[in-house]
Amino acid sequence: MDISKDIIERAARGEIPAFEEIYKSSSGFVYNVALRISASEHEASEITQDVFVKLFSGLKSFNHKSSFNTWLYRVAVNEALNRRKKSNLENSRRAEFDESVEANPALREDPVGKSVNENIDKDKVAELLSLVNEEHRVVLVLREMQGLNYEEMSRVLGININTVRTRLKRAREILIKKVKENGMQ
DSSP, rough: OOOOOHHHHHHHHHHHHHHHHHHHHHHHHHHHHHHHHHHHHHHHHHHHHHEEEHHHGGGGGSSSSSOOHHHHHHHHHHHHHHHHHHHHHHHHHHHHHHHHHHHGGGGOOOOOOHHHHHHHHHHHHHHHTTTTTTHHHHHIIIIIITTOOOHHHHHHHOOHHHHHHHHHHHHHHHHHHHHHTTOOO
């Protein structure tokens, strides 16, 4: 994602074509971050929309002290975490619905253009990420799936770089332990 300072400034002034360029360049990235944290395609889509609504009104406050990518990571992660906290209140209702969908194969949707293996891999990743708490899930997503280095993760999460290292190490240890406990090797 390489967005010029000029495009960002034009979008901050309310120029729709400039904002559209930012959206086209970064919406896939925001969606992927949201998907990994929320583990739900529907939630990821809504989070992506919310991020860009906030971005449109909040772009004026971007001060170029950090990179735009880092700032956008932070907005996306925060929005995904906030949405996840809100949705935890509704999890029991969703679980009941999911069980009814599983019980009735006719209600299941198969994403267009996705192979069976891609769906299995995606499901496996979601299952693995569900084994760890939010704090650990976020660092795993940012490092392993988004490819951020420790310094970038520190800026995105607003925490000390040593805390990033500790959380990531702990997240990996917990994940390995849970995988073994659940016989998922």
